Amino acid sequence: MNRHTTTKWTAWRTLLIDLRLGFSASARWYVLTALFALCSIELAVAGSDFFGIEKASLTWADHLALFVGGCEPYVFRQGLIFVPPAGWLLGLLLPAYMTLGYPYRDLMGFGQHALIRTSRASWWLSKCAWIVLTVIAFWAIVVAAATVITVLDGVPFSLRLTQGAFATVSGLANVPPGGIGSLPFFAGVLGMSVALCLAQMTLAFIVRPSVAFGCMAALLVVSAHTMHPALLGNYLMLARLGDAVPGGVSPLVGLGVAAVLAPASVVGGLFFFRRTDLVAKELFA
Amino acid sequence: MNGILAHELTKTFRNRWLSVALAIGCILAIVAAAEAITTVDALYRSMSADGEHYGLDATTFLGLSTASSYGNWMAVNANAPLSSTVFFYLAPLLTAIPFSWSYQQERDSYLAHVLLRRTRTQAYGAKAAASFLVGGTVVALPLVLNFIIVSCFLPAYMPQYNECNYTGMFYDSYFSWFFYNAPLMFVALFTLLDFCLAGCWAVLCLAISTLFRNNRVATLIVPYLGLLAWVYLVPNIVFANVQGFSTDLIHCMMATHFSDPPEPLAAAALLVALPAASFVLFLCERRRDVL
Numbered sequence: 001m002n003r004h005t006t007t008k009w010t011a012w013r014t015l016l017i018d019l020r021l022g023f024s025a026s027a028r029w030y031v032l033t034a035l036f037a038l039c040s041i042e043l044a045v046a047g048s049d050f051f052g053i054e055k056a057s058l059t060w061a062d063h064l065a066l067f068v069g070g071c072e073p074y075v076f077r078q079g080l081i082f083v084p085p086a087g088w089l090l091g092l093l094l095p096a097y098m099t100l101g102y103p104y105r106d107l108m109g110f111g112q113h114a115l116i117r118t119s120r121a122s123w124w125l126s127k128c129a130w131i132v133l134t135v136i137a138f139w140a141i142v143v144a145a146a147t148v149i150t151v152l153d154g155v156p157f158s159l160r161l162t163q164g165a166f167a168t169v170s171g172l173a174n175v176p177p178g179g180i181g182s183l184p185f186f187a188g189v190l191g192m193s194v195a196l197c198l199a200q201m202t203l204a205f206i207v208r209p210s211v212a213f214g215c216m217a218a219l220l221v222v223s224a225h226t227m228h229p230a231l232l233g234n235y236l237m238l239a240r241l242g243d244a245v246p247g248g249v250s251p252l253v254g255l256g257v258a259a260v261l262a263p264a265s266v267v268g269g270l271f272f273f274r275r276t277d278l279v280a281k282e283l284f285a
Numbered sequence: 286m287n288g289i290l291a292h293e294l295t296k297t298f299r300n301r302w303l304s305v306a307l308a309i310g311c312i313l314a315i316v317a318a319a320e321a322i323t324t325v326d327a328l329y330r331s332m333s334a335d336g337e338h339y340g341l342d343a344t345t346f347l348g349l350s351t352a353s354s355y356g357n358w359m360a361v362n363a364n365a366p367l368s369s370t371v372f373f374y375l376a377p378l379l380t381a382i383p384f385s386w387s388y389q390q391e392r393d394s395y396l397a398h399v400l401l402r403r404t405r406t407q408a409y410g411a412k413a414a415a416s417f418l419v420g421g422t423v424v425a426l427p428l429v430l431n432f433i434i435v436s437c438f439l440p441a442y443m444p445q446y447n448e449c450n451y452t453g454m455f456y457d458s459y460f461s462w463f464f465y466n467a468p469l470m471f472v473a474l475f476t477l478l479d480f481c482l483a484g485c486w487a488v489l490c491l492a493i494s495t496l497f498r499n500n501r502v503a504t505l506i507v508p509y510l511g512l513l514a515w516v517y518l519v520p521n522i523v524f525a526n527v528q529g530f531s532t533d534l535i536h537c538m539m540a541t542h543f544s545d546p547p548e549p550l551a552a553a554a555l556l557v558a559l560p561a562a563s564f565v566l567f568l569c570e571r572r573r574d575v576l
Contacts, residue, residue, distance in 0.1 A: 079451040084370065089513060093513065105502075225366070
C-alpha cells in the first residue's frame with residue numbers, strides 16, 4: 001500500500017494541491033498581469049498630462065486607482081457611439097479568465113480522482129478558496145506595479161485620492177482640496193472582484209465557462225455604459241465613485257453587495273455541483 | 286477534399302454550440318432593434334409635442350437618416366448604442382465558440398484517422414473553411430435579422446448626407462457612397478464585410494488552438510483577451526502619434542465611429558493578415574508529429 005492511499009484526504013490537503021497546481025498553471029498570467037498593470041498605469045499617468053495635471057501631484061493611491069479608472073457614463077446623442085474603456089475591461093477580464101480555466105481542467109483530470117477520495121463539498125470549497133487567493137494575488141501584483149511607478153515618478157505614498165486622478169477619467173468629479181480616503185474604494189474593488197469571479201465559476205458550471213465569461217464581459221460593458229448601483233461593474237470604476245462623482249455609487253454599498261453575492265455564489269454553486277452528473281456530462285467547453 | 290469538407294461542414298452546422306452562439310447573437314440583435322425603435326418612437330413623440338415633428342412631416346429638421354431603417358441598423362447604430370456595442374464586443378468571442386476548439390479535441394483521435402487517408406493540407410483546409418463559414422454566419426445572421434426587424438417598424442427613408450453628424454456615417458466611412466446612394470446595397474456589402482472579418486477571426490482562433498493542449502477554455506478566451514489588448518494598446522502605443530483611424534477588428538466591424546474612423550485599408554489589411562497568421566500557425570503545426 002503506497003503512501004498516498006494511507007494519507008487522509010482532507011479539505012486542507014485538497015486546498016494545498018489546488019494552490020500548487022493552480023498557481024503553477026497561472027504563473028505566466030501573473031507575469032502578463034504585471035506587464036499589463038505597469039503599462040496601463042503608466043499610460044493613464046501619461047494621459048493625465050493631456051488634462052494639464054502634473055505628474056508630481058498624483059499619489060500612490062491615484063496610481064493604483066487609475067488601473068480601474070473606467071469612463072464617464074454614456075449620455076445619448078444621435079451619431080455618438082458608445083466606446084467601452086478597453087483597458088479597464090481587459091484589467092477586469094484578466095482575473096476572470098485566470099480563475100475560470102483551472103477548476104474545469106482539474107475536474108476533467110486530477111479532480112475526478114480526487115473526488116473519489118474526498119467529498120464534493122471539500123472539492124468545491126477548495127476551488128472557491130483558490131479563486132479568492134488568486135484574485136488577491138492578482139491585485140497584489142497590481143499594487144506592486146503601482147508602487148514601482150510611484151517610486152520611479154518620485155511621488156508621495158499617500159492613501160488619498162486627489163482631483164488629478166479623477167480629472168483623468170471623468171470631468172464630472174469634484175474632490176475636496178485634501179483629497180478623499182481611498183481604502184473604502186479599494187476594499188470595494190477587491191470585494192466585488194472576488195464576488196464576481198466566484199459568481200462566474202458558479203455560472204460556468206451551469207452554462208459552461210465560455211458563456212459565463214461572455215456574461216461577465218457583457219456585464220462590464222453594460223456597467224461602463226450606464227451608472228446604476230445594480231450594475232456591479234460600477235463598483236469597480238474610479239469614474240463612478242460616489243464620494244467624488246455626483247450620482248456615483250458608494251463603495252460601502254459595493255462591499256455589502258459583494259458580501260452577499262460571494263457567499264450566495266459559493267452556496268448556490270455547491271448546491272448545483274452536488275447534483276451534477278460529472279461523468280456523463282461534457283463539462284469542458 | 287469534397288468529402289472531408291462536406292463532413293466538416295455537416296459537423297459544424299449541426300453543432301449545438303452554433304445554436305448557442307447564434308441564439309446569443311440573435312437575442313442581442315432583437316434587443317438592439319427594440320432599443321432603436323423605442324428611441325425613434327420617443328423622438329417622434331417629443332418632437333410632435335414641440336410641434337416640430339420628425340421625418341417627412343418635420344417642419345425644420347427632417348432627420349430622415351436617423352429615423353430610417355438604414356440609420357437604425359445595428360452596424361450604423363444611430364439610436365441603439367448599448368446593445369449593438371455589446372454585440373460587436375462579444376462577436377469575436379461568439380465566432381470562436383461553435384468550432385474553434387474542434388482541432389484541439391480531434392487532434393489525437395478523429396484527425397489522426399483522417400490523416401491516414403488525406404493530406405494535412407486537405408484536413409486543415411477543410412477545418413479552416415468550415416470555421417470561416419460558421420464564424421461569418423454567427424455575425425451575419427444577427428445583422429440580417431436586426432435589419433429585417435428594424436425595417437418592419439421604421440420607414441426606409443433615403444439617408445441624407447447633411448445629417449452625417451447624427452448618424453456617424455461620414456464621407457470617409459466604409460461604403461459611405463453606397464449608404465447615401467444605394468443603402469440596401471450598403472447593407473449587403475457591409476454584411477459581407479463583417480461575414481469575412483468574423484470568418485477570418487474564427488479561422489485564426491482555430492489556428493491559435495494548435496498552440497494549446499487539452500485546454501478548450503484557453504482556446505476560446507485567450508484570442509479574445511489578445512484582441513482586447515490590441516484594442517487598448519495599439520492605439521495608445523503603436524499609433525499614439527498617428528491620428529485618424531482605428532485598426533482593430535471590433536471597430537472595423539462597425540460602420541460608424543466616435544473619434545478614429547475605421548480605415549478601409551485597415552480592414553483590407555485584416556482580411557489579409559488574419560488568414561496569413563493562421564496559415565503560418567498551421568504551417569508550424571504541419572511539422573509536428575500528429576501522434
